[in-house]
Amino acid sequence: MCGIVGYVGDKEKKEILIDGLRELEYRGYDSAGIAVINSDTLTHFKAVGKLSNLEEKSSSFTSDGFGVAIGHTRWATHGKPNELNAHPHLGKKSYVVHNGIIENYTALKDELIDGGVEFLSQTDTEVIVHLFERELNSGKLAFEAFKATISKLHGAYATLLITKDEPDRIFFAKNGSPMLIGFGDNEVYFASSDTAVIGKADSVYYLEDGEYGFAKGDEVELYDIDGNRKDFTTIPLSGDKLSAQKDGFRFFMEKEIYEQSSVVVDTMMGRVLDKRIEFEEISEDFFDGIESIKICACGTSYHSALSASYLFERIAKIRCDVEIASEFRYKEPLLSSNTLFITISQSGETADTLEALKMAKRAGLKSLSICNVDNSSIVRESDAALLTRAGVEKGVASTKAFATQTLLLWMLSLYVAQKRGVVDSEFLESEIEALRKSPNSLKVESRLHDKIHRLSKRYLHGHGFFFIGRDIFFPLALEGALKLKEISYLHAEGYPAGEMKHGPIALADSELFTIALMPKTLLYDKIKSNVEELSARDTTILAISPEEFELADDFIKTESSSHVMLEFFEMMVVTQLLALEISVRLGNDVDMPRNLAKSVTVE
Numbered sequence: 001m002c003g004i005v006g007y008v009g010d011k012e013k014k015e016i017l018i019d020g021l022r023e024l025e026y027r028g029y030d031s032a033g034i035a036v037i038n039s040d041t042l043t044h045f046k047a048v049g050k051l052s053n054l055e056e057k058s059s060s061f062t063s064d065g066f067g068v069a070i071g072h073t074r075w076a077t078h079g080k081p082n083e084l085n086a087h088p089h090l091g092k093k094s095y096v097v098h099n100g101i102i103e104n105y106t107a108l109k110d111e112l113i114d115g116g117v118e119f120l121s122q123t124d125t126e127v128i129v130h131l132f133e134r135e136l137n138s139g140k141l142a143f144e145a146f147k148a149t150i151s152k153l154h155g156a157y158a159t160l161l162i163t164k165d166e167p168d169r170i171f172f173a174k175n176g177s178p179m180l181i182g183f184g185d186n187e188v189y190f191a192s193s194d195t196a197v198i199g200k201a202d203s204v205y206y207l208e209d210g211e212y213g214f215a216k217g218d219e220v221e222l223y224d225i226d227g228n229r230k231d232f233t234t235i236p237l238s239g240d241k242l243s244a245q246k247d248g249f250r251f252f253m254e255k256e257i258y259e260q261s262s263v264v265v266d267t268m269m270g271r272v273l274d275k276r277i278e279f280e281e282i283s284e285d286f287f288d289g290i291e292s293i294k295i296c297a298c299g300t301s302y303h304s305a306l307s308a309s310y311l312f313e314r315i316a317k318i319r320c321d322v323e324i325a326s327e328f329r330y331k332e333p334l335l336s337s338n339t340l341f342i343t344i345s346q347s348g349e350t351a352d353t354l355e356a357l358k359m360a361k362r363a364g365l366k367s368l369s370i371c372n373v374d375n376s377s378i379v380r381e382s383d384a385a386l387l388t389r390a391g392v393e394k395g396v397a398s399t400k401a402f403a404t405q406t407l408l409l410w411m412l413s414l415y416v417a418q419k420r421g422v423v424d425s426e427f428l429e430s431e432i433e434a435l436r437k438s439p440n441s442l443k444v445e446s447r448l449h450d451k452i453h454r455l456s457k458r459y460l461h462g463h464g465f466f467f468i469g470r471d472i473f474f475p476l477a478l479e480g481a482l483k484l485k486e487i488s489y490l491h492a493e494g495y496p497a498g499e500m501k502h503g504p505i506a507l508a509d510s511e512l513f514t515i516a517l518m519p520k521t522l523l524y525d526k527i528k529s530n531v532e533e534l535s536a537r538d539t540t541i542l543a544i545s546p547e548e549f550e551l552a553d554d555f556i557k558t559e560s561s562s563h564v565m566l567e568f569f570e571m572m573v574v575t576q577l578l579a580l581e582i583s584v585r586l587g588n589d590v591d592m593p594r595n596l597a598k599s600v601t602v603e
């Protein structure tokens with residue numbers, strides 16, 4: 001949710017923090033702050049809103065020479081987005097930054113207030129710095145005080161703390177929220193994601209839950225959850241920042257929509273062979289004994305899970321249930337050990353999905369994650385993982401993650417079908433041929449983009465949008481509606497087309513916009529009748545189909561295709577571009593829509 005950066009070393013610290021925070025800003029951008037301790041001098045800056053405000057505020061500050069520094073970009077959980085609630089939080093001589101939620105903070109805060117501590121913010125985080133200083137005041141050395149502090153915290157957190165008492169150290173702890181340590185040239189970095197240290201650190205260590213310790217100079221002392229000193233091995237950090245830039249597009253989201261056609265080639269590489277699908281990440285016997293599949297995910301990833309349920313049942317003839325992770329967690333689900341538990345997550349850090357996975361593991365289920373971020377918490381927690389290989393996704397509204405997830409799940413359903421012997425080679429070969437055509441279906445033609453741009457001006461008002469589709473186009477309708485509401489702030493719903501007459505059709509009038517997904521390869525006549533019913537009630541209809549539809553007010557023609565998934569991808573691109581163009585016309589911030597964060601690491 002929030003972004004954290006830390007640095008111990010000789011370089012200009014402000015620049016390092018701001019650079020790193022810029023990479024993480026998409027995770028939360030309500031406010032930001034930095035704190036530096038340079039030979040006994042404590043300095044901090046905080047600003048509400050985007051990072052540029054913090055840069056402006058700290059423009060005349062420099063921090064050469066050896067020192068320690070921590071920074072944070074915030075997505076508010078406790079307390080309004082204002083300067084007092086921005087991190088780093090300050091005690092008398094120490095600063096703390098934190099990502100996650102301290103669940104017992106109210107009790108801790110009451111206890112500290114009773115002891116005479118004054119709180120400046122409404123955040124849960126501030127208790128950390130005051131608890132720490134209370135321990136220091138009781139005579140403990142800084143590391144002992146830090147250990148005593150974290151032992152009192154319940155909940156998910158990743159935290160960094162610096163103090164004037166030990167001005168050459170950063171204390172760190174990780175439990176449930178992501179954090180890594182990066183190593184450069186006589187220097188140590190901390191970050192909640194590796195994008196913040198790409199180009200700076202040469203190697204990294206991804207902290208495990210329960211680990212804590214401190215960095216002093218370029219040395220790191222690490223302790224495990226039981227308090228034992230732990231040796232650790234770093235891994236080289238690769239990647240370059242160019243791929244994370246906008247490449248001339250107006251927005252990251254736009255760039256990512258255009259990229260879909262090329263990233264799916266990576267998703268398929270080495271996996272889609274001439275006559276079969278192969279995943280070298282999964283052992284030969286991985287599916288042995290598996291009789292059903294349960295998928296848990298949130299948001300867009302949940303929509304790709306729903307799409308997959310049609311594919312698994314239809315192609316692989318295996319039962320597949322899908323649940324929203326935040327619901328699954330508390331429903332006391334009945335789980336059986338012959339069920340494969342699949343989690344889908346772009347970030348690999350979504351708290352609800354991660355917890356659902358942990359529950360399934362405790363129940364003895366085998367687990368597989370479909371994820372875009374290697375070494376993320378969900379990947380590390382799963383028995384096996386298939387990476388979607390979408391590259392860094394920066395737009396908060398997910399696009400290429402959805403495309404790669406859906407494509408990968410289609411491949412996986414074929415793989416399972418192959419394993420279970422429920423498909424013949426002729427079918428497999430024709431599916432592989434279709435898979436190979438998917439990059440083409442995902443290409444954005446300028447003619448199409450121009451048309452959507454022109455049409456979009458007619459869809460800036462009204463009392464709501466219904467995206468409707470049947471079968472696998474129902475999850476696509478859900479996803480189309482989610483994209484639109486996230487970045488346009490207009491009300492939109494995804495609905496199964498056949499279900500409209502069971503209630504929602506009461507809303508139909510000329511100010512209700514229906515986006516109808518009308519593929520030719522699947523149930524065309526059925527959806528056509530559903531759309532006719534809406535047209536009879538004067539609803540404004542935007543039809544997306546390869547087949548002209550005379551009752552449509554607006555029409556976007558897609559290619560005639562022989563495969564349902566190719567139609568799916570083509571229509572997906574149309575709905576993404578429509579959301580983008582409506583949002584641009586409304587003057588919204590496409591990449592950083594209000595109230596949202598890229599990675600939801602709190603419950």
Ligand code: F6R
Nearest residue numbers: 299300301345346347350397398
């Ligand atoms: C919507 C969006 C969110 C995420 C959801 C789960 O555009 O991005 O709905 O899909 O928060 O995130 P991941 O996939 O990272 O688990």
